[in-house]
Amino acid sequence: MTEIVPVSGPELVTYADELAALLVETVENGSSVGFLAPLDRGTAAEWWRARAASVEAGRLQAWIARDGERIAGTIGLVRAPLPNARHRAEVTKLMVRPSARGRGLGRELLAAAERTAADDGVTLLVLDTESGSPAERLYRAAGWTECGSVPDYAAGPDGVLKPTTFYYKSVGRVADAPLG
Template sequence: MTEDIKVRRIDANEAAACVEALADVLIDSVEGGASVSFMLPLPREKAVAFWRGVANGVARNERVLLVAEDRKGQIVGTVQMIMSLPDNQPHRGDIAKMLVHRKARRRGIAQRLMAAIDDVARKEGKTVLVLDTVAGGDAERLYERAGWQRVGVVPKYALMPNGGFCGTTFFYKHL
């Protein structure tokens, strides 16, 4: 199932080289209805600029970036851990932008990305992880199966890409 998928951490140079492919995954996710901070239509320039910013964050050790690649080396998924947090939270990491291209879904890629980010978090000395996701979405079940604990839901926290409100569920995980 996922034997043909490779999940790996990429450095700042690789991240900078992958911005176009990462933009493809982001645009596909937003067009598929994912509430991940962007609205429809998502201009390619805006998606590319976002990933350039992520690559810069990787270069400054503010973020960790993982990618999932198919056997052809095409990026089909990604997840990040934000490391740049307040001084009193050196043990915490924020998980962000867990995305899988629609053509690669239902193959266990998201589960592999989440397991890999747990491993990286441990190596980076993180003992508490947090994330948020659309309330009632498929990702909630993924996170619960991966051992995340639901904290609660904030109604009307964000907008869906089409402009409608959505609630957001917050989760944490102790490593």
Template sequence: MNAVTVRRVSASEASTHTETLASALADVLLDCVEGGASVSFMLPMPREKALEFWRGVLAGAARHERILLVAETGAGRIIGTVQLITALPDNQPHRADIAKMLVHRDARRHGVAAQLMAAVDHTAREEGKTVLVLDTVTGGDAERLYQRAGWQAVGVVPNYALMPDGAYCGTTFFYKQL
């Protein structure tokens, strides 16, 4: 795989290139859901639903409610993404939630997810965040990724969510102190 870079989508880019970004990010999301990832969506998933989701994320990034990071190939193709949700209650200015850590199936096993998570840590520190929280499917590849990246498991909630095919799955909650 060509060199991969991870970058932050600026608020300006999120508002001026919404459709281009939404389309590229929809490709990643659809691939992940079709591959069985439990990331809030069910099969069959129409492309318009993915586009609508990313338009909302980009609007949130434009309003500085979240930070959107993307992993791109040297050719500029988005192959992964992750978000820091920073719009939290007044008593949690030091915290951010991590959401939608996604890597296209054809880009997996090349360190893209690890690069995204390292960029999350770096960006969170830049934003003055000291506590990060996320959740993931219990027993999945992402759970092992987070453990390797220094995240601490808090606990498991059985049958918390559904897989895209409708089967129940447990969810493990993690935190990281920066």
């Protein structure tokens, strides 16, 4: 059984090596998550450790999906930092181990982030993904709306520039009162 749990900053540090293995495997499998192949596991672990301060400060929320003793997936939610954007957040680093794909884990991770965002008063979520990637099917099936594509936006793990598609989803209740 897979369990999805939020992680604190110190827990993120504790799980950094396991999350690094997931990140390296994801990049090696061709997923565009911001890194080029080959990705060194030590570099990946340090990247995760560096996120701990943002988690503790409340700028980033992170979840892991545990499948027995192993981390099978993760997702992040980055809060918009500006006063006029407190109603929105960005979904980041949705990753599922290739061996765990096709069982709904990505959708469960996405739903956990969406629920938490709505519970925290966030009403708009945004994300981006490589155009034409399998992730697009997931986002569309989960009710996300495509809002555009930018050519040559980011390099895939192979270093080749590829287009990126942006999505949004309204969650929670849109407040009638101004942000304050």
